[in-house]
Amino acid sequence: MNMEILDTAGQLGEDSTNQWEGHVRWGDGFLLVYSVDDRESFENIAQLKNFLDDIKKPRNVSMVMMANKTDLERERVVSTDEGEKLAQTLACAYYEGSALLGDGVIGEAFEELCREVRRRKMMEGKQRRRSSSQQVKQAFNRVLTKIYS
């Protein structure tokens, strides 16, 4: 599977909403990153998820949550427990690590995101197939009803 990564760069605000909408429609999966030393970045995650849901509905969003900058342990203001709990609430996988240390966790988070995108595409494909075979059955039944009535 080929993967193209787009860094949205910048905060979500009034002016950037339209530009972000295009990114979100284009994307299959989203890695939502916050810094463990920045509570505001953590609080933005739930808001971002709502934003993604609104644009992607009725489809579900494939996402993974990533807590970055664990090398700054002394400046940490968001605990692992809080991160894990939010990920549970948002029903997504949770990783924490440090881009600076290059501890490999970021690669793992991307790999999980790819798996999640694949799983969701497979599920959506199955649902589409199921609903089209149901349509065929219903059409067939309508024809039979006409013939025998």
Ligand SMILES: Nc1nc2c(ncn2[C@@H]2O[C@H](COP(=O)(O)OP(=O)(O)OP(=O)(O)O)[C@@H](O)[C@H]2O)c(=O)[nH]1
């Ligand atoms: N200590 C530490 N600093 C990091 C880490 N990852 C990124 N940084 C630093 O954090 C700052 C912001 O990094 P960016 O990659 O620009 O983060 P961003 O969220 O994409 O920022 P915007 O594009 O402005 O939204 C830079 O100074 C990075 O060097 C990390 O794991 N540990």
